[in-house]
Amino acid sequence: MHKNNHITKLQSGCRGQAAPPFKPLLCGRPLLEAFWEGRMKVYKLEHVNILYDDVEDTKFLGIFSTKEKAEDAMKILAKQPGFKDFPKLIDGDDIEEGFYITEEAVD
Numbered sequence: 001m002h003k004n005n006h007i008t009k010l011q012s013g014c015r016g017q018a019a020p021p022f023k024p025l026l027c028g029r030p031l032l033e034a035f036w037e038g039r040m041k042v043y044k045l046e047h048v049n050i051l052y053d054d055v056e057d058t059k060f061l062g063i064f065s066t067k068e069k070a071e072d073a074m075k076i077l078a079k080q081p082g083f084k085d086f087p088k089l090i091d092g093d094d095i096e097e098g099f100y101i102t103e104e105a106v107d
Helices: 003-012 029-034 065-077
Strands: 043-051 057-066 098-105
Touching: 043 065, 057 065, 065 098
Parallel strands: none
Antiparallel strands: 043 057, 043 098
């Protein structure tokens, strides 16, 4: 099936029917086109502790729809045990102890 047929099929559930209790994520042509073209972005939140020498303990903390939501989660976690010793956001390519927020494309 061609991808445009998928778009039509997914959109058909968004209009002309009784409203569901929630709005479908894939409702609306711009969002679907962004999805098919790989332009949708998510933000991955991780925390790194260096245990000894070059041994790292990396905690995967979640995927967020916006960078702001990832930062909000980071602010909450930064006060918790296991995170509060290294609460800063690391902005660079060098491995340091702290939080990392990485933009990822959804394909």
